[in-house]
Amino acid sequence: MLIELRDLSFTYFANNSPDQAVLKGINLSIRKGEFIGLIGPTGSGKSTLAQHLNGLLFPTSGKIFFKGKEVGKDIHPNEVRKEVGLVFQFPESQLFEESVARDVAFGPRNLGLPEKEVRRRVKESLGLVGFDYAKFADRSPFKLSGGEMRLVALAGVLAMGPSMLVLDEPTSGLDARGKARIMDCLAKLNQSGLTILVISHDVDELAQLAKRIIVLDAGKILLDDKTEKVFAGVDLLRNIGLDVPKTMEILIRLKACGLDVAIENFGLKEAANSIIAAMRRA
Ligand SMILES: Nc1ncnc2c1ncn2[C@@H]1O[C@H](COP(=O)(O)OP(=O)(O)O)[C@@H](O)[C@H]1O
Ligand SMILES: [Mg+2]
Structure with a gap:
């Protein structure tokens, strides 16, 4: 196990009562090599949770283990920050x-x-985010596009040599091309062995990449399961104001119309193939 959170609760202010906690009784295990999406309404505690994963915030109660070592006891938060x-x-x-x-x-x-x-x-890290070193090394970061600037910032984190990346809404505010560059880059990093957790509101991009989705609501983990299982819970997600992937939405509507599609096939290609196959059968 890479990281384990055990019964973690957190309040920003020492005089807060437990019911004012921003994170409440979080239990979570992350294995090496996973690609996890973290979703939840605004204010549900996603950014706060992210900062616990790299030792920047420390739980008010509960424990964090990094590679089996208790953070703050067997391993210093600074060591976790490097990893x-x-x-x-x-x-x-x-x-x-x-x-x-x-x-x-x-x-x-x-x-x-x-x-x-x-x-x-x-x-190496500029290469990992898709930059030609000779072309970009001496350029001012402020003269790059928004998407390129963000990739430079990502390269800066990769240069620390981490074994895991936690990204807080890495594609927000970017155009489609900028988004695609970031997500392609994360897919490649994960394929090369880096463990990744991405916070995002873009369920379509998560549907294509994340194998596991964690849903946070009001400081608690509401769901933590395989991506297809979580996104199949359409009503539950909508109830807390979250989107479901568009492909999933289309498959559900077609199924409701009587077409025999498999809604767990919501990857772009898989969904298309599933629809074509169902139409041939019909
Ligand atoms: N630095 C802070 N000091 C005090 N309260 C904070 C701070 N950061 C976030 N909060 C509060 O904690 C809750 C969770 O915030 P956050 O982790 O940013 O949620 P999310 O990332 O899901 O939008 C919110 O109620 C927010 O107002
Ligand atoms: Mg946030």
């Missing part, structure tokens, strides 16, 4: 160096790594 890279919302707002290469180098340089290793990591 679990957190990409904040709008991370491009934290870019500040005059060149892309210097910005990506900031984290590893702060770790006190030798300059040769810093340069290696900068090159």
Whole structure:
């Protein structure tokens, strides 16, 4: 197990009563290599939970284990921070160096790594987010597109050499192309072994990539299951104001019209194939 949260509760203020807690009795295990989507209404505690995963926030009660070690007891939160890279919302707002290469180098340089290793990591992480190093290294990050700036910020987190990435709404505010670049990049990183948890409101993009979905509502885990199982619970999701993937919606409507489609096939290609097959049978 990579990370385990046991009966975790959190209040932002010491004088808050337990019923004012932002996270309430969270139990959660994350295995190495998973690709997880975290969804929930605004204010349900997603960002707060994300910050617990990398040791930035500490539970008011309950425990966090990283690779079996209790955080704050057997392992220092700083060590967890190196292993679990957190990409904040709008991370491009934290870019500040005059060149892309210097910005990506900031984290590893702060770790006190030798300059040769810093340069290696900068090159490697820019490559991982799809940048040609020679072309981008010396450019000002502020002259890039919004989507490119966000990829540079992501490269900065990757340069720390994390084994897990937690991303807080990484595609919000980007155009379709910018979104696709981020999600393609996350898919590749996951295929190469990185564990990924993405917070997103875009259920369509999660449906294509995440194998598991966690639904947070009012600080509690409402659902935690395989993606197809969670998105099949259409009414429950709608009740708390969440969307379901468009492909799922179409399949459900076709099924209601009597077409024999399998609603668990909601990937774009799978849904199309399922509809074609059902129409041939009909
Ligand atoms: N720094 C903070 N100080 C006090 N309360 C906060 C802080 N950040 C978030 N909250 C509160 O905690 C709750 C959960 O917020 P958040 O984790 O940001 O939810 P989400 O990311 O799902 O929108 C909200 O009621 C929010 O107002
Ligand atoms: Mg948030």
